[in-house]
Amino acid sequence: MQVQYILEILGTGFFxxxxxxxxxxxxxxxxxxxxxxxxxxATGGGSLRDMLLGSYPLAWVKDVNFIYAVLMGLIxxxxxxxxxxxxxxxxxxxxxxxxxxxxxxGTQKAMSMHVSLPVAAILGMFTAVMGGILxxxxxxxxxxxxxxxxxxxxxxxxxxxxxxxxxxxxxxNYSYLIAFAFIFIVRWIAEKYHxxxxxxxxxxxxxxxx
Amino acid sequence: MQVQYILEILGTGFFxxxxxxxxxxxxxxxxxxxxxxxxxxATGGGSLRDMLLGSYPLAWVKDVNFIYAVLMGLIxxxxxxxxxxxxxxxxxxxxxxxxxxxxxxGTQKAMSMHVSLPVAAILGMFTAVMGGILxxxxxxxxxxxxxxxxxxxxxxxxxxxxxxxxxxxxxxNYSYLIAFAFIFIVRWIAEKYHxxxxxxxxxxxxxxxx
Amino acid sequence: MQVQYILEILGTGFFxxxxxxxxxxxxxxxxxxxxxxxxxxATGGGSLRDMLLGSYPLAWVKDVNFIYAVLMGLIxxxxxxxxxxxxxxxxxxxxxxxxxxxxxxGTQKAMSMHVSLPVAAILGMFTAVMGGILxxxxxxxxxxxxxxxxxxxxxxxxxxxxxxxxxxxxxxNYSYLIAFAFIFIVRWIAEKYHxxxxxxxxxxxxxxxx
Numbered sequence: 258m259q260v261q262y263i264l265e266i267l268g269t270g271f272f273x274x275x276x277x278x279x280x281x282x283x284x285x286x287x288x289x290x291x292x293x294x295x296x297x298x299a300t301g302g303g304s305l306r307d308m309l310l311g312s313y314p315l316a317w318v319k320d321v322n323f324i325y326a327v328l329m330g331l332i333x334x335x336x337x338x339x340x341x342x343x344x345x346x347x348x349x350x351x352x353x354x355x356x357x358x359x360x361x362x363g364t365q366k367a368m369s370m371h372v373s374l375p376v377a378a379i380l381g382m383f384t385a386v387m388g389g390i391l392x393x394x395x396x397x398x399x400x401x402x403x404x405x406x407x408x409x410x411x412x413x414x415x416x417x418x419x420x421x422x423x424x425x426x427x428x429x430n431y432s433y434l435i436a437f438a439f440i441f442i443v444r445w446i447a448e449k450y451h452x453x454x455x456x457x458x459x460x461x462x463x464x465x466x467x
Numbered sequence: 468m469q470v471q472y473i474l475e476i477l478g479t480g481f482f483x484x485x486x487x488x489x490x491x492x493x494x495x496x497x498x499x500x501x502x503x504x505x506x507x508x509a510t511g512g513g514s515l516r517d518m519l520l521g522s523y524p525l526a527w528v529k530d531v532n533f534i535y536a537v538l539m540g541l542i543x544x545x546x547x548x549x550x551x552x553x554x555x556x557x558x559x560x561x562x563x564x565x566x567x568x569x570x571x572x573g574t575q576k577a578m579s580m581h582v583s584l585p586v587a588a589i590l591g592m593f594t595a596v597m598g599g600i601l602x603x604x605x606x607x608x609x610x611x612x613x614x615x616x617x618x619x620x621x622x623x624x625x626x627x628x629x630x631x632x633x634x635x636x637x638x639x640n641y642s643y644l645i646a647f648a649f650i651f652i653v654r655w656i657a658e659k660y661h662x663x664x665x666x667x668x669x670x671x672x673x674x675x676x677x
Numbered sequence: 678m679q680v681q682y683i684l685e686i687l688g689t690g691f692f693x694x695x696x697x698x699x700x701x702x703x704x705x706x707x708x709x710x711x712x713x714x715x716x717x718x719a720t721g722g723g724s725l726r727d728m729l730l731g732s733y734p735l736a737w738v739k740d741v742n743f744i745y746a747v748l749m750g751l752i753x754x755x756x757x758x759x760x761x762x763x764x765x766x767x768x769x770x771x772x773x774x775x776x777x778x779x780x781x782x783g784t785q786k787a788m789s790m791h792v793s794l795p796v797a798a799i800l801g802m803f804t805a806v807m808g809g810i811l812x813x814x815x816x817x818x819x820x821x822x823x824x825x826x827x828x829x830x831x832x833x834x835x836x837x838x839x840x841x842x843x844x845x846x847x848x849x850n851y852s853y854l855i856a857f858a859f860i861f862i863v864r865w866i867a868e869k870y871h872x873x874x875x876x877x878x879x880x881x882x883x884x885x886x887x
Contacts, residue, residue, distance in 0.1 A: 311523030313731030521733030
C-alpha cells in the first residue's frame with residue numbers, strides 16, 4: 258500500500274516533467290500552458306482508468322499531494338530546462354520510469370476491483386499511455402503511440418507479467434520490482450535496436466477516399 | 468434482453484472491423500496500433516454513454532466477450548484485408564450496421580435509466596458516432612461527422628422513431644428491427660443521392676481571426 | 678441556489694452561441710454540425726467536471742432545460758449570424774460571460790463536494806475552459822487556450838478570489854458578482870493591452886526530435 262502510494266506520487270512527478278519537456282520542445286508555452294499540459298500528462302491516464310472503472314474519488318481530486326507532485330516536476334523542469342534539454346536521454350528515462358510505474362499500479366488497481374485479467378491489463382496499459390495521448394491530442398499532434406508502438410506493447414506485456422507473478426503468489430513488492438524492470442528494459446532494448454511489431458496489413462493500392 | 472446483448476456484441480465486432488479498415492487506410496499501423504484504434508472505435512461510444520449516465524460497470528469492463536468481439540473483427544479484417552479493401556462498400560455496410568445497432572441500443576439503455584426522451588435520443592446518437600469521432604481525433608484527422616453529417620442525423624431520427632414506436636407500445640424486437648432498417652436505409656439513400664442538410668449560416672465575408 | 682441555476686442556464690446559452698460562431702467561422706457546417714459543436718462547447722466543461730467528481734446525474738442529462746438553452750443560443754446565432762458576425766466583440770463578450778459564470782459555478786459545485794481548495798479552483802477553471810478545448814480538439818484545431826493563455830489564468834485567479842470571499846464569509850450572491858466581474862475585467866484588460874504570462878523556459882537550440 259505504502260509502496261504503491263510512493264510509486265504513484267513519483268510517477269506523477271516524472272510524467273509532469275516529461276509533459277513539460279515535450280510541450281516546451283514543440284512550441285513556446287507560457288507558465289500556464291506548460292502547467293496545464295504537465296497536469297494533463299501526469300493525471301490523465303489514472304483519471305481515465307478510474308472513470309472507466311467508476312472508482313471515485315479520483316486520486317488527485319481526493320489527495321492534494323498529486324497536485325504538489327505535478328508542480329514539483331514542473332518547477333524542476335523549468336529551472337533546469339537549459340541544462341537537461343540537451344540530454345534527450347533524460348526525457349526517455351523520466352518517461353520510461355513513469356510508464357513502468359503507472360502500468361503496474363493501474364493493473365493492480367483494476368485487479369483489486371475484480372475485473373477480468375485481460376481488462377485489468379488493458380486498464381494498466383491505459384494508465385501508462387493515455388496521459389501522453391491526451392497531451393498529444395490537446396497539442397494537435399499525432400499521438401506518439403502510433404509512431405513507436407513498442408512503447409505501449411511493453412506496458413501490456415509488463416502488465417501480463419505482473420499478473421503471472423501475482424498468480425504464482427509472488428510477494429507483491431517483488432512483483433512490482435520485476436514487472437517494473439521488465440517494462441523499462443524492454444522499452445530500452447526496443448529503442449536501442451529499433452525493434453518494431455509487424456504491420457497490420459500491407460496495402461499496395463492505397464485508397465485515399467475512405 | 469438477449470437480442471439486445473447479441474446486437475451489442477455484433478455491433479462491437481462490426482465497429483472494430485471498420486476502425487481497423489480506416490486506420491490501415493490512413494497510415495500503416497502495426498498490429499498494436501490497429502488493435503488500439505479498433506478497440507477505441509468499437510468501445511468508445513458505449514463507454515462515453517455509460518460514463519455520461521454514471522452507469523457502471525461499463526460493458527467491456529464487466530464482460531470480456533466485448534474484448535473478444537473486438538479481436539474477432541480485427542483478426543478477420545487483418546486476414547482478409549487485401550481482398551476486402553477494394554470493396555469500399557464493405558466498409559460502408561459494416562459501419563452502417565454498427566451505427567444502426569448502437570443507436571438503438573444506446574437509446575434503449577438511456578431510456579431504461581429514466582432520462583428525458585430528447586436526452587435519450589442524444590445519448591443513442593452519441594453511442595453510435597462517438598467511437599468514430601474518438602478514432603478520428605486520436606488519428607489527428609478532422610472527424611468524418613463534420614463532413615458527411617447526414618450520417619449522425621440518420622441516427623438521431625432513428626432514435627426518435629424508436630421512441631415513437633415504444634410510445635405506441637410496439638413489441639420491442641419489432642421496434643429494434645424497424646428503427647434499425649430505417650437508419651440503414653436513410654444513410655444508404657443519403658450516400659447514394661448525396662443528400663445533405665442546409666448550411667447553418669451563409670457567410671460571404673469570412674473573418675479568419677476569430 | 679436559484680441564482681446558481683439561472684447563471685448555469687444563461688452560461689450554457691452564451692457558450693452555445695459562441696461555439697456556433699467559432700464553428701461557422703472556421704468551416705461551413707450544416708445545421709447538424711453546428712448543433713453538435715454548440716452542444717459540446719456548452720456542456721463539455723460542466724460534464725467533465727461532474728465526471729471527474731463522480732457527481733451524477735449530469736446537469737443536462739437530468740434537466741432538459743440545458744438542451745433548450747443550447748438550442749436557444751444556437752437558433753439566435755443562426756438567425757442573426759450575418760448581423761453579428763461583423764462584430765467580433767459579440768463573440769468576445771458572449772465567451773467571456775460564459776467563462777466567468779462557469780468558473781464560479783464550477784468552483785462552488787466542487788467546494789460543495791468537499792474537495793480541497795486547490796482542486797476546487799482547478800475544477801472551476803476546467804468547467805470554463807474544457808468546453809472550448811473539446812470544441813477545438815473535435816474541429817482538429819490547436820486549442821485557443823494554448824495561444825491566449827491569460828484567458829484560463831483569469832479563470833483560475835477568479836476561482837481563488839471566490840474562495841477568498843467565501844472564507845471571509847461574504848454573502849454568496851455578492852461573492853458571485855465580485856468574482857464574476859473580476860474574471861470579465863481581467864480578461865478584457867488582458868485582451869486590450871495584449872498582456873501575457875512569462876514563457877515557461879527559453880530554448881535557443883530547439884531539438885525537434887523529442
